[in-house]
Amino acid sequence: MPDLSTTTRPAPSIGVALLAAVFGGWLMSLAYPDPGWWPLLLPGLGFVLWALRGRSIGGGLLVGAVSGFAYYGALIEWLTVYLGIVPWLALTLAQVFFTALGGALIALAWRWIPRAWPGTAGRLVLTPLVVGGAWMVRESVSSVFPFGGFAWGRLAHSQAEGPLAPIVAWTGFSALSFFIAALVALGVAGIVERRLPRAHRASMPVGFAVLLLVWPAFPVTIIGTTTIAAVQGNSNSGLFADYERGEILQDHYDATRPLFGRDDIDMLVWPENASDIDPLRNEYAATVMDVVSEQVNAPLLVGTITADGEQTFNSQLLWRSGVGAVDQYDKIRPVPFAEYLPAREFFYPLAPDLFDLVPRDFAFGTRDTIFDVDGVIAGIAICFDIVADDLFLQMIDEGAEVIISPTNNADFGVTDQSVQQLAIARLRAVEAGRALVNASTVGASAIIAPDGSTIVDLPRFEPGTMVADVPLSDTITPAHALGRTLEWLVIVFTLSTMLGAGVLARPRRGDNAV
Template sequence: MGKRLNNIVDTVSNKRLWASVLCGASLVFAYAPFSLWWLTLLVLPCWIYYVNYQVTQSTTPVKTATQHGFGFGFGWFGTGISWVHVSIAEFGGVPLVVSIALMILLCLYLALFPAAALYATAKISDKLKRPTLWWLLAPTWLLAEYLRSVFLTGFPWLSLGYSQMDSPLSILAPIIGEIGITFVITIFAVSLFYLSHKKVKLASAALSSILILIILGYNATWVTDTGKTTRIALVQGNIEQSIKWQPDQQWPTMLKYLDLSRVNYDADIIVWPESAVASIETLSTTQEFLDVANRSAALNNTAIITGIINYYFETERYFNALIVLGKKHAEDDEAAYYYNNKNRYYKNHLLPIGEFVPFGDLLRPLAPLFNLPMSSFTRGDYVQNNLLANGIRLLPLICFEIAFPAQLSANFTNQTNILLTVSNDAWFGNSHGPHQHMEIARMRSLEFGRPLVRSTNTGVTAMTNQYGEIVEILPQFEQGVIKADLPLVSGLTPYARWGDLPTYIFALLLTLTIIFTTICKNKKHLNSNS
């Protein structure tokens, strides 16, 4: 135990390691709301150059590379997801110092993934008896990011590709997706590193390939505007999280959303945020309200999509749901909603602690953090039908689910007209978390070539066109409604067809090529010396 503690102390006190921490920490400015996208393309190659120098000077290169990967990851997530502690401190019922400590623990966990990428890069290089083969960093980083997106339900926040949403590299999103852009960024950074070491041929070829890919992307048209539009209205209630679930606030909240919608019945579809109806769907009082809203919307030839909580008394299961009120088909004259109909969506990818508590029997007695309102949800099916509202098919995702392109892809069809995501980012206050969340949503729109609408309680509420460009946006922490005529498009992007598979195949081929050519070089060198 004493030896391990000394190793930890030595690592923390290592001044050289703190340079990697600062490099990682600086990346927070590459993401929304700062959006200095060029920072990623500058910091990453400089960091690789620095780590390479430290590794070459070290007697334990694998350990040194791993430590610097961990330091970079800790800085990266320490600043990037610092907003996590807001919900823990304000709504988790724990002191500020405890919330910060829990946030640090999360960052330490996430830092393991870039550490693993550098460990694998250095370890394979060591086995091949070569100096660090930095070309391996692109595939090992890709593998680490995949593991981060699936392990313990996944947390793929702040992947490098998101920082390029407004950069020239964003043109690649419909082709290879965000994770493909991450792969390109690492290739770009490694290429610059090798150029600085005057290893020009392969680096120049890699940079030229990236440039050609960007040029081809700019000249390609993946989806076609049909000439038709649909008018969407998004309602932002701006309900304080501290009163949202209080029983005496339920009717005032529901009536607020209905009143804001009534003056916008010229829209084809009106969208309310996640759990906008802060009541259980099965309750008689809730059914009375839904019946009024349903008939009112249908009478005015519109549809309302709202978040709500459903509870099955027979099975004692809660679901975080989206339901459609009003017109299901454009040609319908009657209201389409009735309780437990199939035109609904149940959230599949639940948020740990907030929506389900692992080892709940053990953790719930420890702190109010593990007893947040509605923290015992059941997962909906992974694949569900698109919602149908006034003749428009919307692919729904609730809150955190928008960060998982594979889930979106599994539910995407040729008939999908619009991507729909709702959230309640009031949990994270006036932090950069909601802005990062919107940035992720914009990337999904660009990848799949569909307009996207995002309705939230306190912001960021916005709409994008099929290119991920924001066409309407509401200020945060203000009650209001935005409306826009969104284009309906047809066609599929390459990413919608094949997802991440081409990137993973290319990464595997790159890995095998590097290993094979290195082994051949080693044999040739051995033969020349014998």
């Protein structure tokens, strides 16, 4: 077996590797809003991938865990605002479990691939591609498992304001994460290479970066426009908010009044939980819906909590004055440990004080994801639906021409959560080739064009309205046409190559080093 020490620079010591992992993970977190310094993702990820070179399985687990804690701990700090440190720590450690496993897989890729294929192509092309694939495999698993996973903080999410955002219409989120990870791994492989001249080592990452940067945006066909108004009530609607019954409803009614008397609005959007009284069960709330719909001369899309027998749903209603609710979307994917407690009999006794924060379990919706609003097909995605790839595939399959994303961000105060969510929504608009209306109780609220640009937005924590002529589209982007095909191809490529390398590579002295 060739001696790789003559072709690549030595791996860092475990102490240096751990420092690089912490710094890299923290640097990566800064690429996401806020501050949203997207270029920092590349050096941050580079430090993490470099720290995993030369590690054993145990060392990969350790470095992966440390980088994951620095990364997710900083990224989801917003969870501490009302819920405290315990839920933040629990969710961070859950993600650390996956980043540790991903670190071990990446460490094995750095070891095995160049031993199995020791030539220049193996070291500088195949190895970085497998390392990038290993990162994407970790993201793909943690995004769906367990209990639907936690798809927050994927590499792709950092690029909402960056030059790589248009690629998501071609590839979807997972494959864009793969391209980013592979690009950074190509850079790391070039830096540690010893034999080739610097220009040759730089050619692969630079060439790949240029290819990604010049890749054209997918053309979106506009089939018409519709005038949409959206309301931000700036209501005190958090989980622990102290408010009078009907106060949240009143806030959104008051914020909507400047729109009364207009006759140019085709649909009016209120956020998730905009009515704290269910108009399906309360005459007063139903009367308010009627008045609002009548005064703006348009159907109202309103978020509220509904019930069907013993089941409770997080719902969005399509309401018409004098008729009532003519359609309803029930959130298909309630958030585990927030909107329901999985395996309550098991988890509740472990931390009863904590899980008293989840007193009821929302049921899983089974309705379709669209409303027909006078011939305009609007797809509905409530709050954290925004991260669920399969729901957006379903929505476009059902004919959505515009996406409505009502949300309630009040639980997270003046933190980065709402702007991180808006960044994901911006990428969804690009991926789907659809305009998107992100209407929040407190912000960040914006109407986004199919190319990801902002049509109109509102400052956070101020009541207000947005009105815009919103483009409609029936374009099927390659990301939608392919679905999860690219993701599965990368998974199969990565794992099969790793398996082949594991068979071909032979253990050498030092393989048990940390």
